[in-house]
Amino acid sequence: MSKPVEIKEVIFNEMVLQAKTPVLVDFWAPWCGPCRMVAPVVDELANEYDGKVAFVKINVDDNPKIASQYGVMSIPTLIVFKNGQPVSNIVGFRPKAELKKSLDTALAS
């Protein structure tokens, strides 16, 4: 059973950019309705891709620098990082099937 890990920007480098597996980063904030809707979907994906992809969440209110660095201007934004580079970027709520497809495409790229 694997759950997404909430992180702060101080460890972004270590947890995301230097990770050995691809990482899906969920940029969110507590006041954002669609973020709350996508959270359980991300939880399910974290379970299904356990061992293959790491899942982290980052609160943009507390970590504005990272959000700004990756051009996040709308939430939820899900960015998949591979070898330290963003390889896909999804803005807004999407249902699970769509997120899975995007994730699989990013992993294959």
Place this chain on the structure above:
Amino acid sequence: MSAGIYSSRARLGSLLIEKGAIGGQIINAELVENYPGYIAGISGIDLTQAMHQQATKFGLETLAAEVTDIEVNGKQKIVKTSSGDYLAGAVIIAGGSERQKLGVPGEAEYTGKGVSYCATCDGAFFRDKTVTVVGGGNAAITEALELTKFASRIILIHRRHELRATKILQEKVTSEPKIEIIWDTVVEEILGETFVNKIRVRNLNTDKASVLDVSGVFINVGSQPATGYLKGLLTLDAVGAIVTGERLETSVPGIFAAGDIRSGSIRQVIAAAGDGAAAAVNAGKYISG
């Protein structure tokens, strides 16, 4: 969800098929102040999640899929979805509406990069910046007021000379120093580099164009019913909303409609919830009739 509560309690097997986020558009609302029973108001997502939990408690099942077509076979309805076909004795269509776009150059390119349809989702990214809100109804005013928490200056652009919004909201916006209103004006183009940095607008009276420096464009020019797949099956009105009778029935027996997708809907959560309950009760009568 309201329909689900009523149909499940009537012991009818009930399935909610939703392609997007459960709750629909209202989950973007930070505070719903006019839903009866919540004196202090409630967030859109808290309200809809509670509704969904309540319906699930009584037996409503939920499927994340998109309905692509509905076939009628006498009293049986075949609902075709992206996840297979489902047979039903009755169908209640409560698909809501989709946000209308401005249809101007730059809008699609800068969506997520300065162009937004949700102030509660994206307002925080415009701290101390100048933004514009396009529209003159309740949604536009509500978003402009929400943005005062973040933006330093909000330019409300409306193509008419008066607001369509509820009076209480109009009072709030005209007395808010951070908001200025530009009347009789439309946005013609959204411009920028990586992100939005200006818009070109035109005054409809003088026909004069000008450029405004803004970092964000929040578009609130209305919603249209999500009825694309129903054309040819049900009677729709001039804007594509489903025409219903007193019992929420559509032009096809056994198919009912509830909420914003319905012609004449006042497009409020309480109305949608009311419609849902009525549609479920009438659907039950149709099935046993």
